Amino acid sequence: MNLHPYVVTLGTAGGPRFWGAGAQQGHRCGISTAVVVGDAVYLVDCGRASASQFAAAGLNPKQLRGIFITHLHSDHTVDLPGFLLFGWMMAGREDNPVKVIGPGDRGMLPAINPNASGPVSPQFPDAPTAGTVKMVEHLFRAYSTDITDRMLDSLRPSPYTVFQPEDIQVPVETGFHPNDNPTPDDVEPFVIYRDDLVTVTATLVAHPPIAPAFAFRFETAAGSVTISGDTAPCDNLVRLATDTDLLLHEAIDMDWAAAAYSDVSAATREATLEHHRKSHTTPEQAGQIATAAGAHRLALHHLVPGNANPEVWAQAGRHYDGPLQIPQDLDHLSFARTPSPAAHRI
Numbered sequence: 001m002n003l004h005p006y007v008v009t010l011g012t013a014g015g016p017r018f019w020g021a022g023a024q025q026g027h028r029c030g031i032s033t034a035v036v037v038g039d040a041v042y043l044v045d046c047g048r049a050s051a052s053q054f055a056a057a058g059l060n061p062k063q064l065r066g067i068f069i070t071h072l073h074s075d076h077t078v079d080l081p082g083f084l085l086f087g088w089m090m091a092g093r094e095d096n097p098v099k100v101i102g103p104g105d106r107g108m109l110p111a112i113n114p115n116a117s118g119p120v121s122p123q124f125p126d127a128p129t130a131g132t133v134k135m136v137e138h139l140f141r142a143y144s145t146d147i148t149d150r151m152l153d154s155l156r157p158s159p160y161t162v163f164q165p166e167d168i169q170v171p172v173e174t175g176f177h178p179n180d181n182p183t184p185d186d187v188e189p190f191v192i193y194r195d196d197l198v199t200v201t202a203t204l205v206a207h208p209p210i211a212p213a214f215a216f217r218f219e220t221a222a223g224s225v226t227i228s229g230d231t232a233p234c235d236n237l238v239r240l241a242t243d244t245d246l247l248l249h250e251a252i253d254m255d256w257a258a259a260a261y262s263d264v265s266a267a268t269r270e271a272t273l274e275h276h277r278k279s280h281t282t283p284e285q286a287g288q289i290a291t292a293a294g295a296h297r298l299a300l301h302h303l304v305p306g307n308a309n310p311e312v313w314a315q316a317g318r319h320y321d322g323p324l325q326i327p328q329d330l331d332h333l334s335f336a337r338t339p340s341p342a343a344h345r346i
């Protein structure tokens, strides 16, 4: 079988916002990437409008083998109910459920920001940091009226026969601890999924205070793609992406961030910018990471802001000699195996 591996950039904007204004409002949909290998489709993250973008891309839910979630921020998960509830209508998946693979429960609260002016407590103390399995259960419960109706009246099978949620188990030997060691050094990429077409490995990336936060690599017989998730520059990501055929990396415009918080106190602005520096990556840094990893191609996505001038993102090319793409939504990017940029230069 010719695998023709490629990704479809279903949505390329990051952050829980509708970027832009007027007719441009929401021009880029929320972060979501379809990985296509032969007839199979694997989804990474489910940002705003990703379910309808999946349909607009001409992809069929029957092709879907797995949904992979890098971390549980809303800009990566807000359309998961769209996939679960409309995808539930897929026939014939009872013997072959779609895996929904993502982070487990954090297990403890993150530290409270020292700038808090008073006590802060979680909204839902009984489940303040739900993982993927619990999140899917909560979503199904939220739609209990719909699910009961369709099971009792339309005789649909349980939605769990179509979607099988699974929390990623972080190997103990990494030394991972959500507060004390959220991004251990030298993580050996670990397998989270395997079938006849792909092996998916993960690593822990740096997106505090979210923990765990993952990057994923899809390895096929015809090429590989590595998707960074949300992260500051991170050696674990470089290791995961070593010699990958396509690196899809997040990027933030820090000049935009500095201007966006100009109406708050200097202390609050500095705290916010510090958060972005610890949790995200500039386009120039993304270029450096791609070079360090020897990535054969680089594309930036999870663009923040989602309405920046393309020249902002082109700065990645200052530190990366290989092919650089700034995709629009619904672009196709091949990750068929190619020689590395270094090999090109010889």
Ligand SMILES: [Zn+2]
Pocket (backbone or CB within 6 Å): 014, 015, 031, 073, 075, 076, 230, 302
């Ligand atoms: Zn994000």
Ligand SMILES: [Zn+2]
Pocket (backbone or CB within 6 Å): 071, 073, 207, 210, 230
């Ligand atoms: Zn995030």
